Structures are given as C-alpha cells and as structure tokens.
Amino acid sequence: MNASVKPQQADQAATPVLKERSHAQAVLHRLLRNKAAVAGGVVVILLVLVALLAPHLAPADPLLQDVPGRFKPPSAAHWLGTDELGRDILSRIIVGSRISLLSSIIAVSISLTVGVVVGLVAGFYAKLDNFLMRLIDIMMAFPGILLAIAIVSALGPGQFNVMIAVGIQVVPTYARITRSQVLSLRSLDYILAARSQGAGDTRIIFKHILPNCLATIIVYTTLNLASAILSASTLSFLGLGAPPPSPEWGGMVSTARQFFLNYPNVAVWPTLAIFVTVLAFNFLGDGLRDALDPRLKDV
Amino acid sequence: MNAMRRKAPALAALLTALALIVSACGGSPKDGATAGGTGGQQGQPVKGGTLTVARIEDTETLDPQRTTAVSSNHINAMVYDTLVVQDYDMSLKPHLAEKWEISDDQKTYTFHLKQGVKFWSGKDFKAADAKYTLERWLGLKGSPSSYLIKPIDKVEAKDDYTVVVTLKEPYGLLLTNLASPYASMLNSEFTKQHDADYGTKPETVDGTGPFKITQWSRNDSLTLERNDAYTWGPGIVQNKGPAYVDKIIWKVIPEGATRMAELETGNAQFTADVPAVDVARLKSSQSVKLVEYSDFNTVFIGMRTNKAPLDDIKVRQAIQQAINKQEVVDGGFYGLATEAKSPVAPGLPGAPADAAQTSYKYDPAKAGQLLDEAGWKMGANGIREKDGKPLKLELWYSKGANIEVVIPMLQAQLKKVGIQIDLKQLEWAAYLEALRAGKHELMYMSIRYTTADGVLYFYFHSGQRPAPNRFEYVNKSVDDLLDKARASSDDKAQAKAWEDVQAQVMKDAFWIPIVHEKRVTGVAPTLQGLKLHPANVLYKGLDLWLSK
Numbered sequence: 095m096n097a098s099v100k101p102q103q104a105d106q107a108a109t110p111v112l113k114e115r116s117h118a119q120a121v122l123h124r125l126l127r128n129k130a131a132v133a134g135g136v137v138v139i140l141l142v143l144v145a146l147l148a149p150h151l152a153p154a155d156p157l158l159q160d161v162p163g164r165f166k167p168p169s170a171a172h173w174l175g176t177d178e179l180g181r182d183i184l185s186r187i188i189v190g191s192r193i194s195l196l197s198s199i200i201a202v203s204i205s206l207t208v209g210v211v212v213g214l215v216a217g218f219y220a221k222l223d224n225f226l227m228r229l230i231d232i233m234m235a236f237p238g239i240l241l242a243i244a245i246v247s248a249l250g251p252g253q254f255n256v257m258i259a260v261g262i263q264v265v266p267t268y269a270r271i272t273r274s275q276v277l278s279l280r281s282l283d284y285i286l287a288a289r290s291q292g293a294g295d296t297r298i299i300f301k302h303i304l305p306n307c308l309a310t311i312i313v314y315t316t317l318n319l320a321s322a323i324l325s326a327s328t329l330s331f332l333g334l335g336a337p338p339p340s341p342e343w344g345g346m347v348s349t350a351r352q353f354f355l356n357y358p359n360v361a362v363w364p365t366l367a368i369f370v371t372v373l374a375f376n377f378l379g380d381g382l383r384d385a386l387d388p389r390l391k392d393v
Numbered sequence: 394m395n396a397m398r399r400k401a402p403a404l405a406a407l408l409t410a411l412a413l414i415v416s417a418c419g420g421s422p423k424d425g426a427t428a429g430g431t432g433g434q435q436g437q438p439v440k441g442g443t444l445t446v447a448r449i450e451d452t453e454t455l456d457p458q459r460t461t462a463v464s465s466n467h468i469n470a471m472v473y474d475t476l477v478v479q480d481y482d483m484s485l486k487p488h489l490a491e492k493w494e495i496s497d498d499q500k501t502y503t504f505h506l507k508q509g510v511k512f513w514s515g516k517d518f519k520a521a522d523a524k525y526t527l528e529r530w531l532g533l534k535g536s537p538s539s540y541l542i543k544p545i546d547k548v549e550a551k552d553d554y555t556v557v558v559t560l561k562e563p564y565g566l567l568l569t570n571l572a573s574p575y576a577s578m579l580n581s582e583f584t585k586q587h588d589a590d591y592g593t594k595p596e597t598v599d600g601t602g603p604f605k606i607t608q609w610s611r612n613d614s615l616t617l618e619r620n621d622a623y624t625w626g627p628g629i630v631q632n633k634g635p636a637y638v639d640k641i642i643w644k645v646i647p648e649g650a651t652r653m654a655e656l657e658t659g660n661a662q663f664t665a666d667v668p669a670v671d672v673a674r675l676k677s678s679q680s681v682k683l684v685e686y687s688d689f690n691t692v693f694i695g696m697r698t699n700k701a702p703l704d705d706i707k708v709r710q711a712i713q714q715a716i717n718k719q720e721v722v723d724g725g726f727y728g729l730a731t732e733a734k735s736p737v738a739p740g741l742p743g744a745p746a747d748a749a750q751t752s753y754k755y756d757p758a759k760a761g762q763l764l765d766e767a768g769w770k771m772g773a774n775g776i777r778e779k780d781g782k783p784l785k786l787e788l789w790y791s792k793g794a795n796i797e798v799v800i801p802m803l804q805a806q807l808k809k810v811g812i813q814i815d816l817k818q819l820e821w822a823a824y825l826e827a828l829r830a831g832k833h834e835l836m837y838m839s840i841r842y843t844t845a846d847g848v849l850y851f852y853f854h855s856g857q858r859p860a861p862n863r864f865e866y867v868n869k870s871v872d873d874l875l876d877k878a879r880a881s882s883d884d885k886a887q888a889k890a891w892e893d894v895q896a897q898v899m900k901d902a903f904w905i906p907i908v909h910e911k912r913v914t915g916v917a918p919t920l921q922g923l924k925l926h927p928a929n930v931l932y933k934g935l936d937l938w939l940s941k
Contacts, residue, residue, distance in 0.1 A: 159805045161724030178670075178798050179724070179805075337816045339801045349797050352649050356674050 124385035131381020137374035145191045152185035156341045165357040175359045178349065179339075183360065186341035187367050193342045194371065197257050198322035202315055204261025209268020210311065214299055216269065217276025227273070230266045238263045242325055246334040253336035260325045264318055271314055275307040313383040320375035327368050343368050438632070438922060442939035443640040446931070447652045447661040449792050450821040451612045451645045456592030457577040458530045461537045461851075461861065462825070463841055466574040467665075468643065470929040471617055473577030473600040476504055476523065476556075477568050478627045479928060483843060485568050488627040489518065489578055489601070490556075499563035499882055506554040510625050512580045513605050520550035525581035527558065537861050538575040540850060542567070544879060562880045565887070566846055573843070574929065577602075601625075603636045603933050612820070615643040617934075630935045637922070637938035647792045653915065656681050662917035662939065665930045669727035669795050672913055682916045686925040689738045690912075691848065692730075692839040694788070694803070694905040699865040700834055702784065707767040709902040711760040712835075713753035715810040716803065722908055725799035729913060733906035735895050736848050742884065743845025743891030751899040752906070760810040769811070777811035785813045790837040791824040794910065800837065829860045836863060839910065843928050845891040850875045853898055864903050871897050 125131055144151060153173070160180030168175045174183040216226040233241065245259035279285065280303070288302050327344030329335050336342045338349070343364045350361035453462045457469045476490040487493070490504040510518040527548045530539050544564040549557045560567070570576060580599040587597040595606045603626065604617035619636045626633035644661065646652040649668030655661040657680045667675070667683065675681050696703045696712070703709060718732040734748035745751065761771075769777035769784050777784040786807075790800055804814040814835070819827055828836060842848045851857060854875050855867040871894050878890035898904055914930070916923060922936035931937065 157805070159802065161720060161802065164724070179801055333818065337818070338797075339804060352668065352797055353670055354650055355653070356670055 121385045125381050128381040128384060130377040131385070134374040134377025134379075134381060137370065138378055141191060141195065141371060141374065144188055145195045148189050148192050152182075152188045154182035154185045156181060156185040156189040157339050158182070165353070165360065167359055174363045177346075177360045178353055178357075181339075183363050186346060187343070187363055190341035190343050190346065190364070191367070191371075193253060193336060193340065194323050194326065194368075197253060197260070197326040197342075198319050200257045201260035201322045201326065202264070202318050204258065205264035205268050205318070206311070206315060208261075209265040210272045210304075210307075212265070212269040213272025214276055214304065214307075217273040218280060218295070218299055218303070223273075226269070230269050233262075234266045239325060239328060242329060243332070243334065246329055251334045251337065253330075253340070253342065256326050256329045256335045259329065260322050263325065264322070267318075268311070268314070271310055272307055275310060276303055279303050279306055309386045313379060313386060316375060316379035316382055320372045320379065323368065323375070324372050436940075438637050438936075438938040439940065440637050440639075440938070442638050443642060444638045444663065444920065444934075444937060444939060445642045445644060445655075445661040447644050447646045447655050447664040447666075449645070449647055449652070449666045449794070452609075452615060452643075453822055453825065454592045455598045455606065455609075457575050457579075458533050458536045458538065459592065461575065462821075464821075466929060467931065468606070468615060468617070469574040469577050470602075470932055471604040471641070471934050472598065472602040472606055473574070473579075474510070474602055474625070474627075475572055475574070475576050475578065476506075477572040477576075478629055479569065479572040479843065480629045481924065481926060483927065485572060486628055489523075489625070493568075499565075500560045502558040502560075502567060503551075504556045504558070506556065507625055508554060510601050511622055512583070512599050512601050513620060513622075514580060514583060514599050516580055516582065516599075518578060518580075518601050519553045520556045521553075522578055522581045523556045524548045524550045525584070526576075526579045529579070529584065530575070537857075538573070540854065540857060541570040541573065541575065541847075563882050564879055565882055566844060566879060569844055603634050603935055604641060612645050614645065617641045617643070626933065626935050630933060632922075632935045634935055636933075636935050638934070641934060649794075653681070656915045656917060659917065659919075662920040663923075663931070664915045665912070666794055667913045667915045669729045669913075670798075672727065672729065675915065680917070682918060684914045684916050684923070684925065686912050686914065686927065686930075688841050688912060688927045689741050689843065690839055690841040690910050691733050691736055691738060692907045692910060693733070693736070693837075694907065695836045695838070695852075695864050696903040696905075697831070697834055697836075697863070697865055698901075698903045702767070702769070702779075703786070703834060703903070705767050706902055707763045708769070710753070711763040711767070711810060712807065712812065713902050713905055714756045714760040714763070715807050715812065716753075716905055716907065717755045717806050718907055719755070720806070721799060721802060725795050725802050726908060726910065727795070729911045730908035731911070733909050736852070736898060736904065736906050737842075737845045737891065737895060738909045741842075741845055743849070743878075743888050743895075745892050745895055748895075751896045753899070753902070757810050764811060771811050775808070775811060776813045783813060784811060785815060786834045787815045787817050788835040788837060789817045789819060789824065789827070789833045791819055791821045793837075793839065803837075825860075828863045831859050831863065831865070833863070841928075845888075846875075846879065849891055849894050849898075850879070852904070853894065866898075866901070866903060868897060868901065 158181060162180065164176050164178055164180035166172055166176040172182050172184065177183055212226055216223045242259040242263045245262055246255050249255040249258065285298060285302055288298055326335065330342045330344030331348040333348065335345055346364035347361055350364065354361050448464065450464045452465045452468050453460045454465060455468060455472065457473060474489050476488060478486050478488045480486050489507050489510060491507045493502055493504045495502055506520060506523065512518060527542065527545065530536060531542055531545055533539055544560045544562055546559045546561045551557050578601060583599040584591055591597050595609050598606050603620050603623040605620050606615065607618045608616040618640050619638065621635050623634035646655060649671065652664055652666065653668065653671050656664055657678065672683060675683055696709055698704060722728065722730045722732055734752035735745045737744040764777055768779045772778040772783065790796060800816060804816060807814050840848055851861050853862065853866055853871055855862065855872050858865060874890045874894045878887045881887040881890065914925065919940050921938050921940055924936065926932040
C-alpha cells in the first residue's frame with residue numbers, strides 16, 4: 095500500500111537528501127496538477143485566514159441585536175442580510191468559522207492521538223492486539239453519530255463536549271488504519287536491522303514505524319477534518335452544541351430552520367458555509383491521497 | 394470501494410444541505426390547497442375520521458392530580474369529566490353533578506350526581522368515586538394542585554348519588570376549582586389498584602370522558618379513541634355524545650416551522666401553537682385558517698431568592714429594570730402580546746387597577762446603579778464583578794412559543810447592564826423535574842389561569858414550595874393575604890387582598906411578569922364545529938367533526 099514511501103532507515107544517516115526532496119517535489123507536483131485539490135486547498139487556506147483574522151474581518155459585532163432591522167435581505171450594509179434578531183449574518187458566519195474549524199481540529203486531534211497510539215500498540219504488541227481491537231470493535235458497533243449523541247447526552251450539551259464526542263467517534267478508524275500499517279511494516283527487513291543494532295521498542299515504534307504510517311494518517315486526517323465539521327454541526331443542529339447566542343454554523347441553521355418558510359435567506363448562508371468548507375476539505379484530502387499514493391489514483 | 398468511501402463525506406454534506414432545505418420546504422401549501430377546496434363548509438356533522446392535533450410539548454402524566462401542565466390538561470379534559478364545568482364565558486355549569494346546594498354558612502356543599510355515567514371499564518360512576526377522588530387529591534403528596542381544595546375538611550358519600558363536601562372555612566373558589574381538569578373524577582377501585590403508576594401509560598388510566606386513551610409514545614404521539622358509550626356531555630356543548638371523530642391524535646412537534654408545515658400539508662388539522670413569525674404569512678393562506686382567542690396568561694422569569702447573588706434584592710431589582718418588555722412584545726412576540734405589569738393579567742378579578750404603579754420600568758441606567766450599590770462593579774469585558782467573581786447567572790427554559798428569539802433577546806438585554814446569562818435549555822419533563830430539585834437561578838416559563846388565585850396562591854404561597862413556588866419565596870404577610878382572599882365571600886375584599894399580594898411580590902422583585910400572550914390557533918378548513926374554550930382550547934372535542 096505504501097511501497098512508494100521509502101522506509102526511512104535511521105542507521106543510514108547519509109541517505110541522500112536529494113532523493114527525499116525529489117519525493118516531496120513529486121508529491122507537490124502531483125497535488126498541484128489536481129485542479130479540485132488546488133481549489134480545495136485555496137478555500138481551506140482562505141478559511142484558516144478568515145478564522146484567524148475573524149475579529150478584524152467581521153464587519154459588525156456578531157452578537158449585536160437590532161430587532162427592528164431583522165430578516166433583511168442582502169444589502170450593502172449587510173452583505174448576507176440579517177437574522178431573526180437583526181444580527182449581521184456575514185459577521186456571524188465569519189466569527190462562527192473559528193468555532194467550526196477549532197472544533198474539528200480539536201476533535202481530530204483527540205481521535206488522532208488516541209487512535210494512533212492504540213493502533214501502534216495493538217499492531218506492535220501481538221499480546222495486546224486482540225484485547226485492544228475487540229474494544230475498538232465494540233466502539234465500531236455503534237453508528238458514529240449515535241455514539242456521539244450518546245456521549246454528548248452523558249457529558250451534557252456544550253461545544254467542548256461536542257469536540258470530545260466527535261473525537262471519540264473516530265478513534266476506531268484511526269486505530270485500525272494505524273494498526274494495519276504497523277502490521278505490514280513490523281516484519282520488514284529494516285525493522286529487523288534496527289532491532290539487531292539494539293534499538294528498543296519505543297525507538298522502533300516512533301522512529302521507524304510511525305514516520306512510515308504518516309502518509310496514510312495525513313490523508314485520513316484531512317478527510318476527517320471535513321466529517322468532523324459536519325458531525326459537530328449536526329450535533330449543534332440537534333441542540334447539543336454551543337448554546338445561543340454562539341454563532342456556531344450548525345446552531346445557526348437549526349434556529350434559521352424555524353423561519354425558513356418566511357425568510358429562507360437566514361438558513362441558506364450558514365448551510366452554504368458548512369457545505370463549502372466540507373467540500374474543500376474533501377477535495378484537498380482526495381488530492382493529497384492521490385498525490386501521496388499514485389497507485390490509488392485510478393482505483 | 395475506496396472511491397466511494399472518500400466521496401462519502403462530500404456527498405453527506407450535500408445531502409445534509411439539501412435535506413435541511415427540503416424539510417423546511419415541506420410546508421408549501423400545494424397539498425393543503427386541494428384539501429381547502431371544501432373549506433369553510435358548514436352543515437350536518439359527519440361521523441368518522443381522524444383529527445390530528447400538532448402541539449409543542451407532550452403530556453407529562455395522565456394522573457390529573459399530579460400535574461398542572463397545560464399539555465396534560467388538554468388530554469385530561471377529553472379523557473375525564475368533572476363535577477362542575479366552566480362555560481365559555483367562565484360561568485359555572487353542572488356536569489357530573491346535576492345540581493348542588495350550598496348551606497347558609499357557606500361551609501357545606503351537597504352535590505347530586507348524574508346517574509348512568511360509566512367509566513370505560515364498565516363500572517358505574519358513584520358517590521364513592523367522587524369521595525375517593527377528592528380525598529386522594531387532598532392528601533396526595535407532591536400534588537402541585539391540591540392547594541386548590543385545601544379548605545376542604547371532609548367528604549362524605551351520603552348515598553350512591555349524593556356527595557357532601559364540608560369546608561373548614563367559607564371558600565368561594567371551590568366550584569371553580571372543581572371545574573378544573575385537576576378535579577377529574579377517577580375510578581376509585583381502578584386507581585387504588587394502579588396507584589403507583591396511575592396515569593403513566595394507557596393501561597393505567599380509566600375515565601368517564603368522551604375519549605379513551607389507546608396509545609402513548611412519549612414525546613411523539615398520544616392517541617385518543619371515541620368512547621361509544623358516552624352520552625352525558627355537559628350542557629355547554631351541543632353534541633352530548635358520542636363524539637363525531639373516531640380518533641384524535643396529539644402529535645408532539647416542537648419546531649414551529651415543522652408544526653405549521655404539518656398543518657399546511659393537511660397532515661394535521663389543528664394547532665393551538667402558531668408561531669408568531671408565521672402569522673403574517675398565514676393570514677392569506679388557503680390551507681390554514683387563523684383563529685384568535687383569549688385566555689389569561691403571563692410569561693415570566695422567576696428567580697431563586699435563596700441563591701447568591703439573587704438573595705440580594707438590589708440585584709433582583711436591577712434585573713427587573715434591565716428587561717425591555719416592549720422590545721420583547723414587538724420583537725420576540727411579533728406584536729402578538731401585551732406588556733405585562735403584574736402577575737395577574739388585566740380583566741380578571743384581582744388584577745391591579747393601576748399595575749404601572751408597582752411594576753418596574755425599563756431603565757438600564759438605574760439597573761446599573763443598583764448593581765454598583767450592591768458591589769457589582771463593571772469589569773473590563775463588560776461583565777460585572779465582585780470580589781473577583783463575575784456576575785454570571787444561568788437562565789433555564791424549555792420549548793415554547795418564539796423562544797428562539799425571546800431568550801437570546803433577554804440575554805442581550807441583561808448583558809447590556811453587565812450580567813452574563815448562560816442559557817440552559819431542557820426538554821419539558823426534564824425541565825419540570827430539574828426545577829423541582831431547585832438547582833436553578835433564573836427560570837423562564839408561562840402560566841395560564843382562570844382565577845387570580847390560580848397564579849398567586851399557586852406560585853407565591855410558602856406552602857407551595859419546592860414547586861410550583863420554585864423561587865423559595867416565603868413571606869408571612871403574603872401567605873396571610875392569600876389565605877384571607879380564599880376565605881373571603883366579599884368579592885371586593887378578595888380582589889383587594891390579591892392586589893396587595895401582587896404589590897408585595899413586585900416589591901420583593903423576584904418575579905418578572907414579561908408579557909401576556911395573545912393566542913392564535915391554526916385550523917384546517919376541514920375541521921368543523923370548533924369553539925375554543927378559554928381554559929381548555931378543544932375542551933371535550935364533542936362538537937368537532939371533519940368535512941370530506
């Protein structure tokens with residue numbers, strides 16, 4: 095699966111630097127040729143910039159209410175119109191991008207850390223493998239969103255608990271991906287060579303095995319960021335996320351749905367924001383996968 | 394496999410976006426328009442059909458003595474009967490009690506019961522059942538409504554069809570309260586047998602009403618089926634029974650847009666809860682008629698007076714003056730409400746003649762000043778602080794009309810004076826349960842009532858703690874006034890006592906009357922025979938029928 099990724103051999107410190115760079119260049123080259131991935135990447139970069147600069151970019155205070163001026167269609171003063179309390183929708187979406195991106199990054203960090211460690215341990219230590227993987231099987235027996243809802247219900251509503259729930263939901267997938275990588279690498283010659291030179295388990299796992307799993311994990315992480323945004327928005331839509339007046343996108347759609355028949359404008363923009371963000375991450379993730387592992391491209 | 398897998402999240406995003414739009418579009422009136430072709434048709438009632446009612450919240454319990462929730466009252470009015478009924482003009486009329494006599498000292502009420510009334514189980518309704526019902530109610534631990542008949546000393550069954558109620562002191566509200574759904578007549582044997590879980594599921598309910606409960610899945614739907622043996626409807630309805638419709642399905646649809654969509658597409662024929670935001674659009678609708686009616690109600694915020702910082706009257710007064718009620722009326726309720734100045738709405742005996750005198754005016758500057766005096770100084774982030782602690786309060790609420798606008802609006806109003814409000818929304822049954830436990834600080838709710846006693850005694854008498862007096866409010870003079878009003882046979886003195894109670898309550902500043910709502914119901918053109926009852930909306934449902 096990752097034959098194209100050269101096993102890094104620590105005991106050959108003099109591995110030509112040129113070769114490394116050419117691999118990275120090849121990846122970049124392939125990535126840039128993929129128009130969808132480039133578009134996705136550009137949107138993602140823009141989104142990150144928007145999130146970072148949100149307080150400076152937002153034309154108005156996202157919480158400022160102006161009830162007489164509510165449900166206004168897009169205009170020069172309010173580019174995307176105003177919501178049910180007369181708040182500027184554009185400003186809410188801009189500030190809300192922070193919540194959405196941050197939620198998904200934290201959620202993915204949780205699943206990444208826990209999942210990869212479990213996967214490494216399970217793959218490397220055959221004795222623990224069965225036990226850990228059965229635990230993971232139990233988690234996988236629940237449909238993802240149901241598990242997330244159950245977790246938030248237990249922890250109580252709130253954006254941080256949503257992050258935890260979304261994070262836990264994806265742990266099994268990371269664990270399985272990592273484990274399968276470790277299993278295929280564990281018996282390769284370079285690992286044997288490292289061990290024969292006296293390298294300990296920790297060194298082998300983190301220096302020799304983990305770096306060679308990274309390509310797959312990175313691709314999966316990019317794709318997962320998209321689904322994490324979607325899951326977090328879903329939970330907010332169900333009223334389990336950040337409480338009002340937080341401009342969380344899912345929460346905005348949830349509230350706007352009440353007025354959809356009368357003022358569809360209010361619901362359209364946050365829905366589009368979620369849609370575009372998820373799509374961008376997916377395009378980028380697909381592109382990265384193709385670029386890092388060309389053999390999969392035409393599958 | 395791989396290709397499908399990686400496309401899945403993008404597809405899911407698209408589908409979610411579409412689903413949101415499509416589900417919201419479900420309410421287009423195209424289906425309803427055909428149903429509306431026969432709209433407005435009157436004439437001979439037709440038997441048959443299923444009436445679907447869409448509502449915000451589910452029934453809490455079908456034990457009428459254990460709940461005061463309006464959502465339970467609606468069902469109980471159809472499932473049970475009462476000795477006395479309140480007419481559409483609120484005057485009292487006989488029902489299961491054909492007639493009654495009141496002794497000269499106003500302390501003995503003798504009720505003569507109607508004969509031939511049967512429970513669904515087949516048992517005859519007799520004086521023993523009435524005696525059991527009243528005694529159970531009076532002594533039921535945790536009953537939020539037993540205060541309504543507290544002056545009762547004893548109940549005797551003189552013979553099978555005569556009940557004598559003796560009072561400790563004169564109590565002018567007895568008949569009114571015996572007409573409330575809480576006074577629904579129970580089957581003595583059946584109720585004893587199922588006492589622990591009476592009213593929690595269809596199998597543990599027995600009544601004499603025109604409808605039987607046959608199915609109930611919590612927070613989803615409740616089905617009532619016609620009681621074919623019913624022929625003892627009260628004088629205030631035209632059809633004495635059996636009812637015309639085969640079934641009434643009460644569907645819980647908390648979201649306003651979805652609820653109205655059900656009505657506009659013809660899936661439901663009635664809702665008592667039309668979101669105010671939809672009223673302007675629906676006025677020209679072919680598929681839904683809007684019918685206004687009035688009841689007595691107050692939307693309020695209650696404060697837990699024993700919890701810091703709410704134990705400080707200055708903080709409470711500040712909160713009172715930080716609320717801009719006019720903005721709530723115009724913005725939150727789209728004008729379908731009036732500003733509330735007292736707990737009891739104008740028009741009811743006991744409502745203050747000049748409520749403006751005791752009510753708090755919107756004055757954020759004064760509110761800020763009061764908070765300064767109480768030691769809460771404005772912090773850097775716009776939230777006040779005292780001893781390094783921010784002025785943060787939790788506001789609890791459940792589902793309700795216009796809540797998605799009103800709650801953030803109140804939150805923003807309080808933020809303006811430097812109070813941070815954290816919102817906590819709970820599902821209705823969980824909300825009532827949590828309030829009973831008393832962990833709240835601020836609570837948002839609305840109450841409907843038919844007497845001043847029904848809101849004043851209900852909320853403010855110290856004997857009503859922990860619920861419905863969820864404010865831990867104890868005031869001896871208020872207790873005395875409330876007791877005095879009850880015992881009074883002089884209408885003027887009674888009204889005066891109620892006014893004094895409200896003056897004191899407003900002075901103590903823990904209860905903010907916000908608005909009195911105007912009610913708008915949505916009715917499908919096929920639903921005929923509708924006459925809205927101020928206390929129970931569809932009431933017994935006997936006159937309702939569906940045109941084809």
